[in-house]
Amino acid sequence: MPICLPTLNQGFDWKTCTLSGWGLLKDQSQGGTESQSLQKVDLPVIPNWLCSLEYSGVNTVVEDTMICAGPLAGGKGPCQGDSGGPLQCPRSDGRYVLAGSTSWGTTCAAAFQPGVFGRISTRVDWIKSVVGPTP
Incomplete structure (x- = not known):
């Protein structure tokens, strides 16, 4: 089943969303192990104001074009x-919305530093201009 695009500037604060990927199972600094299968994990979406506060000590900026997720x-x-x-x-009809695209973080699954993703809802117009109309 195809994934749905969000509406322009759709918010996801405090929703539980699913991340999937083939990345390391732990940080490289801890002897990162490669995954042999697709991994998935449910993560809470953190409001940008709180994510910015969490990252203020590492001199980075969480912009409106970003979305943060992780306990x-x-x-x-x-x-x-x-x-x-x-x-x-997840949507109420059982389908899923693409909220973000994995972008950056400091250390894998670090406390008080959630993962940062590109916020798809800020790029919907561009995506539609490239992909074209949907059936």
Whole structure:
């Protein structure tokens, strides 16, 4: 089943969404292990104001074109090799919306530093201009 695009600037704060990817199972600095199968994990979407606060100590900016997801306690999240992978959120009709595309983080699944994704809802017009109308 194809994934749905979000509406322009659609929000996902505090929703539980699913990340999938083929990235490392733990950070390279901890002897990262390569995944032999597609992995998935459910993550809470964190509001940008809170994500910005969490990253303020590492001199990075979380912009409106980004979306953050991961438990603040850490332990779950994207890792090296997951870049470009989907963060998808369920809709009430059982289908999924593409909320984000894995972009960056500091350390895999670090406490107080959720994963950062490209926010698809800010790029819907561009995607539609490239892909064309849907049936």
